[in-house]
Amino acid sequence: MKKQSETRPGRGSLLIIGGGEDRKHDKDILARFVELSGGADRKLVVLTAASTVPQEEWDIYDKAFGELSVARRSPLHVATREQANDPAVVRALDDADGIFMSGGDQKRLLGIVGGTLIETAMHAALDGRGACIAGTSAGASAMTAHMLADSDVELGPEKGAVSLGAGFAFLLHVVVDQHFVQRHRLARLLTAVAQNPRLKGIGIDEDTALLVQHGVGVEVLGAGNVTLLDGRHIVSNIDDIRKGLTPEMIDVRLHLLPSGSRYLLCKPEDKAGASHIADGQPVPVPAPLREFFDNIV
């Protein structure tokens, strides 16, 4: 694990994980989460509300973060909106340096936590205290303002087959899909982009994460790839076809970022604090990638 500065930026970072991150061996992604949270001596909280088996989720992360020498680790189990609005419960987040949202169902997560004191506390942690917010699988999809909620896409894109819900809005102007290549979700993400090309699509493979640091840049880590779909130039007939049919889609811009890709996207003077993007020679940013992340990072 590369040593990072402990200087905290004004705004924290988002670690968006495509599900199935390694929890038993190298734990690359979880170790980076610990680092992004400020190190193993910081306080980490695992929010299990997306899952119907929260204790099992916690058992996994309790063991993994224990093996990463994080002493101050705790679960935040909330099963009702009452709990999510209980100041005594929410207090657990007040000094959290890292908040990790488990997998499960993003609709369940938002149904319980959306608009509650827990959501407010997470935004405060991210924006005010430079905490790291991580989410895996459902926790990854929940990070965006427009959240991929339901879909019955099968082989090809289908008009009306993807519905969006309201997520936590840590990230704007995008839709995140996870387990991307493993569950063959290109058609689903293309559908979301075709339905409103204002939203750009981010597909994250399993055991892979996209690190987004607002005002700084992005980095891909883990074992797989991140696929980006930019539909802003699209020519499509989606408005002229019936629900359930496949729209024609001309000129979707696809970018594939393998693990290790990292881009400092903003000028140094834009930086609010230290960069959490991996060090190295500065990499020139190709224009289509800069345009993709323009209103995102």
Place this chain on the structure above:
Amino acid sequence: MKKQSETRPGRGSLLIIGGGEDRKHDKDILARFVELSGGADRKLVVLTAASTVPQEEWDIYDKAFGELSVARRSPLHVATREQANDPAVVRALDDADGIFMSGGDQKRLLGIVGGTLIETAMHAALDGRGACIAGTSAGASAMTAHMLADSDVELGPEKGAVSLGAGFAFLLHVVVDQHFVQRHRLARLLTAVAQNPRLKGIGIDEDTALLVQHGVGVEVLGAGNVTLLDGRHIVSNIDDIRKGLTPEMIDVRLHLLPSGSRYLLCKPEDKAGASHIADGQPVPVPAPLREFFDNIV
């Protein structure tokens, strides 16, 4: 089945089928092949050389074309280059109006037929007599000059994981992949495009066909979609990474054409004869699609 003019164009059409076309029920694609060949009274030949079970292949198409009322149908079984160069064998193609290449292995097909009198006769049928050449699965991949031959791509694109062979060159400047969405071949086609973006990628789903009529246009038919990958604008690090690693790929242009898409791409005066593209109101051609097919159709 829509009635087509029997006027034959100077150059025939290519029906590139993604494998698994329906042979038992509506037989949409096979019926269109009959139509493109001039109708059920014309002579159709099924070239089975890609398959190690040629008689089984023929049994399937014998039944299917029989049900489509094609009386003059025959198999062309060739298992050796000697047979493929035997004028008595090749004579079967001399007055064929439609030639259908079965599935199997495109390397086997080219190994037996490549550079033989059979290949010469197929080019003569297409270019000189306006015959239709169809190919499904391996037969589809074999149609291009640079043919997708081998690959061990798994989840993501991998440098060096796709190798090309020499195909029949009925179609230039492209690589065709088949069973596209069913066998999750986006990564493989992306790899081929990244390795040399001069080649554009055409991915055809099962029970789906791309009809290409040189000098006229293209049409998609069947049950699925055709995915087009244009890598000419790509920014990639593929030349700087080791074999087996995933290249970064920025700005691949993706076009998805569902069944029913059809474009007249060339000016009427370019047409050598009748159009085999489905009738209807002329459809404006989006610029990125025109550019994709620029040196292909």
